[in-house]
Amino acid sequence: MKISVENLTFAYGPKKVLKAVTTTFENGKIYGLVGKNGAGKTTFFKALTNIITNYSGEVKYDGKEIRKHPSALTKVGILLDDIELYKSYTGWFNLRYFGGLRGYFDEEVARRLAEELDIAENLNEKVATYSLGMGKKLLLLISLMNDAEVLIFDEPLRGIDAKAVNWFRQYLLDLKRKGKLILISSHVQEDIEKLCDEVFVLDEGAFTEHFDLNDDSQSLIYKVWVNEPSVLTELLISKGITYDYHQKEVNFEATPELFQEIFQDAVNRDLIFTEIKKESKFAAFVN
Numbered sequence: 001m002k003i004s005v006e007n008l009t010f011a012y013g014p015k016k017v018l019k020a021v022t023t024t025f026e027n028g029k030i031y032g033l034v035g036k037n038g039a040g041k042t043t044f045f046k047a048l049t050n051i052i053t054n055y056s057g058e059v060k061y062d063g064k065e066i067r068k069h070p071s072a073l074t075k076v077g078i079l080l081d082d083i084e085l086y087k088s089y090t091g092w093f094n095l096r097y098f099g100g101l102r103g104y105f106d107e108e109v110a111r112r113l114a115e116e117l118d119i120a121e122n123l124n125e126k127v128a129t130y131s132l133g134m135g136k137k138l139l140l141l142i143s144l145m146n147d148a149e150v151l152i153f154d155e156p157l158r159g160i161d162a163k164a165v166n167w168f169r170q171y172l173l174d175l176k177r178k179g180k181l182i183l184i185s186s187h188v189q190e191d192i193e194k195l196c197d198e199v200f201v202l203d204e205g206a207f208t209e210h211f212d213l214n215d216d217s218q219s220l221i222y223k224v225w226v227n228e229p230s231v232l233t234e235l236l237i238s239k240g241i242t243y244d245y246h247q248k249e250v251n252f253e254a255t256p257e258l259f260q261e262i263f264q265d266a267v268n269r270d271l272i273f274t275e276i277k278k279e280s281k282f283a284a285f286v287n
């Protein structure tokens with residue numbers, strides 16, 4: 001499955017929320033969507049899944065415009081924060097209901113996922129009695145249970161415990177290996193770093209940056225702590241590299257190859273590194 005988005009523009013009343021977004025997503029990859037609160041991430045996901053349809057531009061699944069061919073959505077699993085569960089009914093009721101909406105419900109698959117997520121024992125209880133994290137796990141289960149080709153997760157890991165986070169990350173990486181197309185938004189750098197192949201930054205409704213996390217030649221942000229920062233900064237100046245520095249911490253941007261060269265030169269000048277951290281440039285946009 002391939003999704004192509006062309007000139008997607010949408011407004012809530014006078015407020016422009018998506019501004020001519022154009023991009024493509026291919027199967028066998030996990031894409032991250034990051035950006036500030038209100039940047040338009042949830043709205044973008046809603047447009048991809050026909051929850052909103054009064055936009056201009058086009059969203060195509062395998063070349064077919066989704067508003068004219070909504071049946072493709074039976075192959076999509078989605079987790080959105082504001083999807084309402086039926087709180088006065090049990091977990092099982094909700095699973096059967098949402099599974100049925102997609103025309104397919106496999107109780108065995110649902111039970112196995114519920115066990116993995118540690119909520120199997122709660123499925124006979126009313127959702128109204130669930131904690132926040134249990135409700136979130138039920139939403140995760142609903143999005144995963146119909147073996148979708150495309151999975152869209154809006155902040156899927158907020159509010160769930162560490163064991164479920166680890167399980168979910170592994171599960172997503174397995175789904176990717178099986179060729180699924182996965183989109184995920186998150187404000188957590190680690191989630192994006194551990195999962196995503198590519199990251200898009202959404203800023204005020206426009207895709208402003210794109211990072212390929214598998215490309216070793218892309219430059220990274222290095223944060224290093226050294227005994228004599230002024231020696232290191234001189235070295236950086238001699239190589240034409242700009243930097244920030246306060247106290248013993250020096251921050252600069254370099255490719256991994258260039259960093260190796262800088263590190264070697266610094267060690268030759270007897271500099272002692274007490275700590276080295278590196279992060280992808282997308283990190284600046286996660287929060």
Ligand SMILES: Nc1ncnc2c1ncn2[C@@H]1O[C@H](COP(=O)(O)OP(=O)(O)OP(=O)(O)O)[C@@H](O)[C@H]1O
Nearest residue numbers: 012013015017035036037038039040041042043044
């Ligand atoms: N139903 C609505 N009616 C009017 N405005 C809305 C509605 N839903 C969202 N908005 C506005 O659209 C903009 C984008 O919201 P959206 O939820 O897509 O952002 P987001 O990037 O998902 O934010 P967050 O990181 O906080 O989840 C915001 O300014 C928001 O106030």
